[in-house]
Amino acid sequence: MGEKIYTRDHEWLDITDGVATIGVTEFAQEQLGDVVFVDLPEVGALLTEGDEVAVIESVKAAGEVNTPLSGTVVGVNEALVEEPELLNSSPQKDGWMFKLALDEGYDISKLMNESDYQDYISANA
Incomplete structure (x- = not known):
């Protein structure tokens, strides 16, 4: 894995050989609280930067995840469907x-x- 880069929407990306692994940051999961449901994109979906790609529901709120870059979904973390709390414990x-x-x-x-x-984060907290 390479060095993580971050968006203003509190997502992280780890880009290796033109494939970005994407998730939400520690800060984002703290703001959400206990995550109870995650809706992930379909493998093969073609996304344009800014498209809504996933939904996270917590005990406090629901929020969308928008894709920070354009591309094709080539994998999803199926473990999040069964264990959405992984977004809290290891975002x-x-x-x-x-x-x-x-x-x-x-x-x-x-x-x-x-x-x-x-x-x-410090400037906008």
């Missing part, structure tokens, strides 16, 4: 949500490294 490892084969020429310039993301 940035075992709680990954889906894998996206990125469209050629993808642009990560709007995304942040971990240090910049931590600064973003």
Whole structure:
């Protein structure tokens, strides 16, 4: 796995060989509270940056996950269907949500490294 990069919507991406593993950050799961349900995308779905790709329901709220980049879903974390609490216990490892084969020429310039993301959280908390 490479170095994680982050979105302003509190998602993380780990890109290796043009495939991004995507999930929600520790901060996001703290804001959601105890996760009780996760609706994941279908493998093979073609996504455009900004598309709603998943839904997370918690005891406090429901929220959508939008894809930060365009591509094709090539894998989903089926364990989340049976154990949605993995988003709470291990959001940035075992709680990954889906894998996206990125469209050629993808642009990560709007995304942040971990240090910049931590600064973003501090400034907006």
